[in-house]
Amino acid sequence: MGRFIIRRVIGMIAVLFAISVLVFAIFNVIPNSDPALRLAGRNQTPEQIAAIRAQWGFDQPLYVQYAKTMEKVFSGSLVSYSTQTNVQQEIINGIPATFSLAVGAALLWMTVAVVVGLFTAVRAGQFSDRFLTVLALIGISMPVFWIGALMAYYLGFKWHIFPNGGYVPFTKSPVQWFYHLVLPWTALSLLFIGVYSRLLRSNVLDTINDDYVRTARAKGLSERNVLIRHVLRNSLIPIITLWGLDFAAVIGGGAILTETVFDLQGVGQYAAESVAQLDIPPVLAIVMFGAFFVVFMNTVVDIVYAALDPRIRLS
Amino acid sequence: MNDRKPILEVRDLAVSFATDEGVVQAVDSVSFDLHEGEVLAVVGESGSGKSVTAMTLLGLTRTSNVRFSGTAHYRGTELIRATDEQLRSIRGKEIAMIFQDAMAALNPVQRVGKQIVEQIQAHEQISDADARDRAVELLERVGIPRARERVDNYPHEFSGGMRQRVMIALALSCDPHVLIADEPTTALDVTIQAQILERFRELRAQTQAALILVTHDLGVVADIADRVAVMYAGRIVEYGSLDDVFYDPRHPYTWGLLGSITRMDRPRPKRLPTIAGVPPSLSNRPEGCHLRPRCPHEFAACTEIPELEVRGPAGPGVVEHTDRCWLTYERKQALREITPGEIGLGAKELV
Numbered sequence: 001m002g003r004f005i006i007r008r009v010i011g012m013i014a015v016l017f018a019i020s021v022l023v024f025a026i027f028n029v030i031p032n033s034d035p036a037l038r039l040a041g042r043n044q045t046p047e048q049i050a051a052i053r054a055q056w057g058f059d060q061p062l063y064v065q066y067a068k069t070m071e072k073v074f075s076g077s078l079v080s081y082s083t084q085t086n087v088q089q090e091i092i093n094g095i096p097a098t099f100s101l102a103v104g105a106a107l108l109w110m111t112v113a114v115v116v117g118l119f120t121a122v123r124a125g126q127f128s129d130r131f132l133t134v135l136a137l138i139g140i141s142m143p144v145f146w147i148g149a150l151m152a153y154y155l156g157f158k159w160h161i162f163p164n165g166g167y168v169p170f171t172k173s174p175v176q177w178f179y180h181l182v183l184p185w186t187a188l189s190l191l192f193i194g195v196y197s198r199l200l201r202s203n204v205l206d207t208i209n210d211d212y213v214r215t216a217r218a219k220g221l222s223e224r225n226v227l228i229r230h231v232l233r234n235s236l237i238p239i240i241t242l243w244g245l246d247f248a249a250v251i252g253g254g255a256i257l258t259e260t261v262f263d264l265q266g267v268g269q270y271a272a273e274s275v276a277q278l279d280i281p282p283v284l285a286i287v288m289f290g291a292f293f294v295v296f297m298n299t300v301v302d303i304v305y306a307a308l309d310p311r312i313r314l315s
Numbered sequence: 316m317n318d319r320k321p322i323l324e325v326r327d328l329a330v331s332f333a334t335d336e337g338v339v340q341a342v343d344s345v346s347f348d349l350h351e352g353e354v355l356a357v358v359g360e361s362g363s364g365k366s367v368t369a370m371t372l373l374g375l376t377r378t379s380n381v382r383f384s385g386t387a388h389y390r391g392t393e394l395i396r397a398t399d400e401q402l403r404s405i406r407g408k409e410i411a412m413i414f415q416d417a418m419a420a421l422n423p424v425q426r427v428g429k430q431i432v433e434q435i436q437a438h439e440q441i442s443d444a445d446a447r448d449r450a451v452e453l454l455e456r457v458g459i460p461r462a463r464e465r466v467d468n469y470p471h472e473f474s475g476g477m478r479q480r481v482m483i484a485l486a487l488s489c490d491p492h493v494l495i496a497d498e499p500t501t502a503l504d505v506t507i508q509a510q511i512l513e514r515f516r517e518l519r520a521q522t523q524a525a526l527i528l529v530t531h532d533l534g535v536v537a538d539i540a541d542r543v544a545v546m547y548a549g550r551i552v553e554y555g556s557l558d559d560v561f562y563d564p565r566h567p568y569t570w571g572l573l574g575s576i577t578r579m580d581r582p583r584p585k586r587l588p589t590i591a592g593v594p595p596s597l598s599n600r601p602e603g604c605h606l607r608p609r610c611p612h613e614f615a616a617c618t619e620i621p622e623l624e625v626r627g628p629a630g631p632g633v634v635e636h637t638d639r640c641w642l643t644y645e646r647k648q649a650l651r652e653i654t655p656g657e658i659g660l661g662a663k664e665l666v
Contacts, residue, residue, distance in 0.1 A: 210419065211414060211416065211419035211420040212419065212420055212421055212422040212423070214370075214375055214414070214420070215412075215414060215420045215421065215422070215485075216422070216433075217373075217375060217406065218373055218375060218406055218407060218411070218412040218414075219406065219407040219433065219434040219437060219485070220403050220404065220405070220406035220407035220408055220434065220437045220438055221403075221433065221434075221437050222403060222437075223399070225437075229433070230422055230425075233424065234422070234423075234424060237424070308424065309423075309424050310423075310424060310469045310471070311423060311424075311469070311471050
């Protein structure tokens with residue numbers, strides 16, 4: 001297991017390097033125009049552009065430009081030239097909201113999907129299975145900006161059942177934190193619940209006919225233990241992988257729409273606002289950190305996967 | 316031996332499945348007794364209903380599209396109509412099952428020790444440590460070297476033969492009174508088969524457990540069985556003690572089976588004899604004797620189903636030798652010898 005982890009971590013470092021080169025190329029090299037001009041944003045002055053060009057090394061070879069860009073991104077000295085704010089600080093300010101949204105939603109969608117998936121698999125073909133299948137398809141089909149906006153409008157703005165957007169830090173008031181996040185969690189989870197419960201249902205239906213499930217019954221285990229210890233455990237393995245990746249994607253910017261609709265002031269909303277302002281430095285940093293987080297979670301998922309399925313470690 | 320009360324009494328067992336292609340009659344009027352310490356071999360081709368019979372005894376064929384009739388009495392419990400809770404307490408503890416493909420039959424992501432412990436704890440109040448010690452003991456008993464280390468291995472870390480031993484250890488973990496082994500050696504190569512059979516023989520000597528051995532391998536049967544039930548298309552077509560069935564086979568299907576094994580003590584035939592045709596579809600079985608379309612000896616009476624009854628002189632065996640064939644005993648004696656001393660079904664011209 002130790003060697004397996006080391007191998008995966010070395011692989012991760014290689015991928016991270018490749019990603020950093022790619023991001024650098026996309027932002028600074030491929031658009032065939034002066035990168036200093038684009039970085040400066042809307043309210044630019046010739047002096048500012050000249051200063052940016054010198055600072056980022058745009059008059060020097062590409063590898064110097066790459067090194068300087070990475071230095072800026074990772075040293076925390078990146079600034080948005082439009083708003084004159086430190087990008088790292090803004091991202092750090094947004095992380096608690098984004099993290100709260102992602103963790104809560106991930107737990108919510110996984111829990112509900114396991115219950116719904118197992119239930120529909122056990123009742124396969126019956127009315128309750130078909131009914132929940134239709135619901136799941138509706139959940140998959142509804143875009144989050146639409147269902148989110150509906151929820152925010154009716155449940156928040158019009159009927160005042162829930163707060164009308166915004167984020168309250170957990171440290172300030174756990175109750176308000178929870179209260180403010182209920183709608184965003186739900187809106188973000190609907191799609192995933194639909195997808196995950198369908199996936200789990202088909203995995204369970206495949207697994208339930210496996211020979212070792214028959215063995216488990218022949219051993220005299222109760223039907224509940226057969227379902228949970230043998231069927232569910234084995235059906236969940238591929239879904240855990242997906243879960244890790246989706247969670248990473250949500251943190252890395254996948255919740256842009258949800259954050260914006262509910263005004264959560266997280267990293268995703270910061271990204272959306274920066275894009276709207278054509279403010280390149282924050283977008284550069286968020287893309288880089290998002291990609292890094294996805295790669296990191298991918299490695300974590302690989303390691304967890306190997307722990308869950310011992311057959312993986314051999315190959 | 317005969318006057319003892321059997322541990323398992325199966326009477327007129329029938330199992331059918333409703334499918335899109337119609338009703339599949341997998342098992343039909345199957346009756347047999349099993350006594351303590353006895354080995355009953357159930358033989359037949361694939362699809363003859365032998366596995367379904369075995370699994371039905373443990374309620375493992377209970378699905379929404381299945382229909383049962385008949386009875387199976389195990390020590391005062393009727394297994395076919397038992398409640399799930401009654402069955403649960405019998406499964407693994409009283410009657411345990413050994414499956415064919417241990418690779419598929421063991422949970423791939425659970426340590427083998429844990430799989431054994433789980434079964435013990437399903438039936439007994441016992442601490443984790445004690446259950447684990449017993450798992451180690453069991454693995455040692457079935458001949459797994461370094462059992463204390465290997466108890467924490469996963470199934471894929473064992474060789475095929477060792478995996479089958481794990482399966483046997485699992486089945487033995489609660490000292491069952493009846494063991495059902497469904498093709499336990501089929502997935503193994505011949506040398507490993509021999510080792511596993513040796514294991515069964517030792518177990519026979521050590522425990523009083525009765526064994527139902529489901530197989531299509533007559534070599535295995537000759538090695539270990541006391542009694543033999545030959546199944547064809549869901550029915551037992553011949554039943555008797557090992558010697559009776561092997562030396563005085565009375566059903567043409569048994570002749571065919573016996574004729575199709577290679578024998579070291581005979582000159583090698585150019586082609587191994589086979590039984591012409593294919594087993595009938597279980598959703599549309601032939602009228603009367605199910606072997607009729609494949610049997611070269613069929614005659615007018617065969618359109619009626621023959622009962623399983625004694626149709627010849629008593630042999631040396633301790634149980635009645637019964638079969639389902641309308642031919643007279645004298646005709647059978649004449650027809651089954653293809654060449655002097657050699658048994659076979661004979662050729663059938665297929666139209």
